Amino acid sequence: MSTESKTPVDDIKPASLWFRIIDSDLFNSFIRKPVIVASAIITLLIFAIALFAPWLAPHTPFNPSSLNLMDGFTPPMTANEFTGNEYLLGTDNQGRDILSAIMYGTRISLFVGFAAVGLAALIGITLGLLAGYKGGWVDGLIMRIADVQLSFPAILLALLIFGVARSILPPRVMDEATVWVLVVSIALSDWVQYARTVRSSTMAEKNKEYVQAARLFGVPAPLILLRHILPNVMGPVLVIGTIGLALAIILESTLSYLGVGIPPTQPSLGTLIRIGQDFLFSGEWWITLFPALTLLTLALSVNLLGDWLRDALNPRLR
Amino acid sequence: MADTLLSVKDLVVEFPHRRGNLRALDQISFNIDRGEILGVVGESGAGKSLTGAAIIGLLEPPGHVAGGSIELDGRRIDNISAAEMRKIRGRKIGMVFQDPLTSLNPILTIADQLIETIQVHLKMSDKEARKQAIKLLDDVGIPAASKRIDDYPHQFSGGMRQRVVIALALAGEPELIVADEPTTALDVSVQAQIIDVLKNTCKEHGAAVMLVTHDMGVIAETCDRVAVMYAGRLAEIGPVREVIKHPKHPYTIGLMGSIPSLAHQVDRLVQIPGSMPRLDNIPTGCAFNPRCNKVFDRCRTERPDLIAVEGNLAACWLHAEEATA
Amino acid sequence: MSNLIKHVVAGVAVSALALSVTAAAETLRWSSAGDSLTLDPHAQNEGPTHTLAHQIYDSLVFRNMDMELTAGLATDWYVTDDPTVWEFKLREGVTYHNGAAFTAEDVVFSIKRAQHDNAGVRGLLGTIADVIAVDDHTVHFVTNGPDPLLPNNLTNLFMMDKDWAEANNVTQVQDFAGGEETYAVRNANGTGPYRLVSREPDIRTELERNEDYWGMGMFPLEVTRIIHTPISSAATRAAALLSGEIDFLLDPPVQDLQRLENAAGITVRSAPQNRTIFFGMDIARDELRQSNVTGANPFSDVRVREAMNIAIDREAIRRVVMRGQSVPAGMIAPPFVNGYTEELDAIPAVDRDRARALLAEAGYPDGFSATLQCPNDRYINDEAICQAAVSMFGQIGLDIRLESKTRSIHFADLENHLLDFYMLGWGVPTLDSHYVFTFLVESQSGSGGAFNFTNYANAEVDAMIQAMTSETDLDVRNQMIADVWEIVQEEMMYLPIHHQVLNWAMKDNIEFNVQAEDQPHFMYMTFK
């Protein structure tokens, strides 16, 4: 920052994404919006709680032998009528502490979200760069694959992948791979966006002088892509990724609802909601309410951040 | 002396910024007479286009007029309501933008856009408006205007599109056209044609022109008077011959000296060391003083006003004594 | 349950109930999770399909709301002097909905049709060698050897009009591979209390009272119109009753019972169901498919099985998971089944210390790992029961992993012998223990042991089970049953959990008792 303090404010072209992030305009538009600051704090807080869940959570909800069935359906902050145990946010139908389950569940949901977004971005960026840079039949092939993919809505695709995985993987492997199958399902239904965005940016960038010059100097194509083109397309990717994170978490919970999600012995946030919604009419509202509120808060914060980021990174909207 | 159409007095335009307000235009004053063509010249960022935008009331927020006045036909237009300003735009003041490729709505035909504009300002039936539109296209030199009028913008070449833009700017029969670098985006081969079209049609329609350009050649050939801008301020203004032949401001002198032939453009003054200051970093006194080869103490402390020198007005302390003498 | 009459062999003619049919037209709108699969009464042997068929068609005998074997189209039935021949006397003056008369010829036709390869119900008719029409209202069933239980197998066997079937080319049951659907899948012509008005499978089925029904005056028949709309989502099903859009709900979600009960104008009735839920273990394999124990099968040690049996807190499952809506079980047969005793059904006391000691004795002081496979949409709260059990096994040191799947996959895996440790539910439609033994205990060979996935094989037991089919001396037969039960309880290859309790929720102006087979005969429904 200090070396850049004399940097004039407007209309100089930033060299890279990192420059833009450090650039004080972004930071300023951030600081001036209390809602965004709050979203960021909440998001970080939820990330931190999820990350440190094993140390923070009062119980170990994923260890079945630690559960006492008789603790089941204990309302929040009320002593259980048989065991006398009390839980801050109550327990579910298995006697699992809701607070701890949320902490661990968020961990799984976020893991699925991040991994799915990461994988989707990796596939999408690679194919997008390739399609945009190479053009010709490579481009044609990749974009046709994208078309086929688009004719399967995300949810169907995920159901299909899940179905196939469940039948070809041996049960033991499948059990451990469930989370990864979910990640792959969501990623495969989501990479097209990245590919399309990156492809069009790449096509625009590759004709710019600096890329042409690098080419003339004999810089190998992968290096050009990584050093020169990639940083310039990272802005939109970041925006898609942020909103994709929220979408992935929601999709995970929807798949749970349709019965192909995370098993209820190690529930994710979505699985918790799915389990809890059975008890919505029967008065055990806390089982679904607290996880749903967590999901809502998390997705809302991430979405707000993504929204803001999109506006802030778009020079035309600044 | 012909009567004054537009009178800009001490115009200040500011952009609020977290490090304080940035003054993009600082006390600009000039007049445009009816039928006159005023050239406005200067480096990028000197405030030429901004002056045009301020006059037509289309400053991009958060930019706003922070001082001074703009009068059209003796009536202030810088502080009137948006609705009233809309009646002036197109009807009294027309505007031609830099890039004809992006100035036209791609999904509406030329007829749609022309007739719509005509009918907003002039009471005309559809039929009359269409006739008028064809005439306008004829005027700006579109061949087979009655046929081409129903085409879409992408069916025209760049030069043709700029003619359409000029026709559109003239559709409301305005008295002043602000032309913001109308040839910059065009192929060199058609630039001269477009300037001719602009000059001649405006003359036929009795419209004055404020021509913002980089091109001193265009200024020399087209304009009656020329204004030179530097760092949001007016450096010098005067009849075109005087300013070119006998520039009074050291900046103008440098500007003219930097042009081997008049046909060349001025993008950067290679002969004057340094570059134009940024808006948040304008020196006290004369804005040009760090680069001026004739700088003296007063230049660094006190800002010079426009001073009349042999028919020109120049903002330079060098001429202070002559004027008072 | 002692007041439940356990008629196994002899039939009784129902005493005609002198009831006046109320004039008020009552429309019943009801719902359940699943719909009938087909109107063809012989195509499927499945609960919801029979439910609809019972309203439209009649069987020779049926189980009434109190599970009593009741005269339907037969008025009397008995074994003739030849122990392999049953004689059925048919009701006279019965007509089909299209006006045709019901005769012995139709019985012969219907039984033969139901024995066809494509018929789902043919499994129930395995002992029938021939059916002969003696006269218009007398039929002889000839069985392969004596079959004292024959009438029990006929309660879901519906009578079709031979002429109607011939006219509509449905003399054979629909063949799935055959291409076109048959007329009988979507049309019906029965003798039953209600006739079909319209039907959209899985969406809506409408019936109206058959004013020419032979049972007019014998049964209340207060419902004049029946509209069935299946709703698969549990929450929506409960909401539909709460919001008054339906009058009767066959399968209210257990967690919503309290809420339904408390709602104004709604009442919930319950009765023990003819279905027991239990876990089974593959005890014969050398090594489990999914376990950390290699070279041995921990389940083959009876001490391990006993340890697991006493680790399950059935009372906690009843109270929390089932919301009180279950009867903890010690045997795989509900109280009204022949062979049931309270001693056999007593649940073992939970004793985790002894369980750990037994495990150590068996050579697993640190427990072992295994996988429990459960369906998640077949039995009431099946997945939650398994989860609870996993945590209970965890408390004695076993590392049991849970895999729950949709019913079709679960049963396919079972069928393919892929599971070490699984959940299953079993009902006894014949109300006789032999049904349990032949499916679950007999070793897998030929038609025996079709659901014995424990691979338990005991030649002595097999012989006893086979002998039961033709044993006509009831006392001897009952002793055989008791002997086999004793062995089953000792071997503990199954860990019974509970008998399911049936709940029917309805508007509180409805008088309707829960039938243990989950078969509502709406002609018995009355209104306050």
Add this chain to the structure above:
Amino acid sequence: MLAFIIRRLIQSIAVMLTVALISFTLFQFVGDPINNMLGQEASRDDRAELRQRLGLNDPVPIQFVRFVGNAVRGDFGISYRMARPVSTVIMERLPATLELAFVSGLFALTLGIVLGVYTALKRDGWLSNFIMTASLVGVSLPTFVIGILLIYLFAVELQWLPSFGRGELVQITDNWRTGLLTESGRKSLILPAITLGLFQLTLIMRLVRAEMLEVLRTDYIKFARARGLSQRAIHFHHALKNTLLPVITITGLQLGSIIAFAIITETVFQWPGVGLLFITAINFVDIPMMSAYLILIAFIFVIINLIVDLLYFLVDPRLRAEKSGGH
């Protein structure tokens, strides 16, 4: 123009073949239908025999060729579960889904465009900010939760609207029965349509807003302002039209997703459409039904894509000129 259409058609057929292969292959792996077709208590011999008759023992490529050949003729076989031709059942159920998708699509589209335009024009107004934030709540909760909450509120507590089904229907053709013509039918549509459309509504609204903001910054809008055109003419004649062009593409694809996402809504509201049919089919491993559904969805997508392309072609003069070779 013709060449363009032919090219798109060939692409579409390729897509359909791929989808057919995928859905066919998939079902080679999933579950066993036999168990569902025969009761729990059928013997092993019965099962083996049925397997043989259904052709499940044939080599896989032969099964695939048979599958594609039949599919082209609209023959997806007999539903294992319902014992009726799959195509007939789907045709009976399709109107319900299309009606729902159409109404929720219309709801999402109109409200999405109106709110999108509003929030773009009043970019910093408090109502705009509120709408933008509130719309995020709609996409931050899973659809099934929203559906159940709506049922709880409007059906159980307030008893204003039905909780399930389509209400009373009116027969229009043999297969087409509509709920749009009766009051109870229309009432039944409200909750499912909102549940299904909420997500798309948010997407469309945000898309419209972003596009509109972009368009409002273009030179031709500035030029239109400089010509003194009225605010209304600029916003609705010039800006909106240009905004809606890219929206068409996305919206077309969204309509396809609506039909797919109807799986969840139909499950929650017991809406008797193809989505519910699919979920039931999955539970019963009704392979002919499942593959027919997948192919149907892909087919609808392909058709929508084709229509969108053609629409784009008709609406955008630039494309029209390019493809037809200009003047």
